[in-house]
Amino acid sequence: MASMVEGCLENGDSLIELDWNSPEVVKSLMSFSKITVLHRYIFAMLAVEHRYDYRKNADIYEEGPELIDAIERLLEAYDVPFKKYADFRSPIAVDEATTRADYPFHLWFLSQEDKFELLWEKMTDEVFHLLFANRSFLLNFNIALAEFVRSNVKLPQDFLDNNGSIRRVTIPKWVRDAVFYRDHGRCVLCYTDISGLLALDRLDQFDHIVPLANGGVNDPCNIQLMCEACNLRKGGGEAVTGRRYPAWWPE
Numbered sequence: 001m002a003s004m005v006e007g008c009l010e011n012g013d014s015l016i017e018l019d020w021n022s023p024e025v026v027k028s029l030m031s032f033s034k035i036t037v038l039h040r041y042i043f044a045m046l047a048v049e050h051r052y053d054y055r056k057n058a059d060i061y062e063e064g065p066e067l068i069d070a071i072e073r074l075l076e077a078y079d080v081p082f083k084k085y086a087d088f089r090s091p092i093a094v095d096e097a098t099t100r101a102d103y104p105f106h107l108w109f110l111s112q113e114d115k116f117e118l119l120w121e122k123m124t125d126e127v128f129h130l131l132f133a134n135r136s137f138l139l140n141f142n143i144a145l146a147e148f149v150r151s152n153v154k155l156p157q158d159f160l161d162n163n164g165s166i167r168r169v170t171i172p173k174w175v176r177d178a179v180f181y182r183d184h185g186r187c188v189l190c191y192t193d194i195s196g197l198l199a200l201d202r203l204d205q206f207d208h209i210v211p212l213a214n215g216g217v218n219d220p221c222n223i224q225l226m227c228e229a230c231n232l233r234k235g236g237g238e239a240v241t242g243r244r245y246p247a248w249w250p251e
Contacts, residue, residue, distance in 0.1 A: 001046060001123055002130045006137055008045045012144040017044040020153055029149065029217040030159040030166050032175050038141060038221040042127045046120040058103035068105065075115065078122045082115045083108075132221060133182060135241045139209055142222045143239050146215030165212045175220045176206055187227035188242035189234075194227050205231035210239040 008014045018040050019025050028037055054061070061067050068085050075082045088111065090104035100106065109116065131137050149155070161167045185195030207226045210216035213236040224241055226234070234240060 002127045004049060005042050005045045005127055005131065008049075009137075009141055009144055012148055014045065014048075015041065015145060015148040016152070017041075017048055026153065026155065028219065029153075030155065031169055032172050032218055032220060034174070034220075036128075036221050037145060037217065037219045038131065038138075039124055039128055041141070042131070043120055043124045046123060046127075047117070050116065050120070054109045055101055055106055058100040058106040061105040062103055075119055078119055080115050080119050080122070082112055132178075135183075135188065135209075135224060136243055138221050138224075139239060139241045142210040142216060142219075145217060146210050146239075149217070150215045163213065165215070166217055168212055169218050171206050171223060175223060178220060179206060179223050179225055183225035184246050186225070186246070187230050188224050188244075189230040189240070190227060191242070191244060192227045192230075194225070207231050207234065209241050211236040214239060 018037075024033075024035075025037075025040060027033070028035065028040070072082070072084060085105070085108050088104065088108045090107050131141075155166065159167055180195075186193055205226045205228050207224050208216045208218075209222050209224050211234075212218075216222050216239070
């Protein structure tokens with residue numbers, strides 16, 4: 001699922017699947033929310049992918065009971081209550097005129113779509129865990145998000161500075177803690193240890209991967225750890241992150 005979400009991002013227009021009419025979605029761009037923009041994007045991609053698959057390939061699921069069994073095992077694994085397909089009574093009999101949308105399998109899915117949405121919510125948390133640790137993905141995600149918002153989303157003036165960029169806000173401690181541990185207490189660019197465990201003369205700086213001046217957002221997924229020197233050099237310039245990850249043990 002993480003690979004699928006990463007592939008969806010290759011088409012920046014996929015961001016249109018978020019509910020941009022929702023005040024909560026727009027607000028999450030401007031003030032840090034524990035339900036991040038990335039959470040919302042992951043859920044949207046899972047929902048789009050599965051809804052499309054269950055409708056387009058309804059006949060294949062009908063002809064392959066083992067495929068339906070796999071879906072039911074997935075629901076059970078995530079402790080999602082649902083009605084088994086064997087207990088479902090479709091109001092439509094399959095004949096040559098039956099469309100994929102009317103196949104019993106697809107109607108079974110629609111009859112308890114809220115259960116599948118609960119499944120996607122739980123899967124979203126796991127996919128987020130993987131992708132939040134991947135700064136290369138976060139860089140691409142935030143660049144695509146900045147471009148999409150700039151062209152398609154009207155932001156409230158109250159949250160913008162004089163240049164039309166999202167106004168800087170205080171980064172909450174829970175965001176700083178998450179980013180600090182994700183980046184192992186090291187600057188993502190020069191890899192200097194700024195944990196305070198090895199040296200006390202280092203100052204940690206929390207940096208927007210895509211600067212606010214370039215359309216970046218106040219979202220946990222757009223924050224990374226930097227030393228003071230690297231942060232000053234980067235300033236409000238280009239979007240950049242480190243691509244080095246610490247080994248769990250020496251070679």
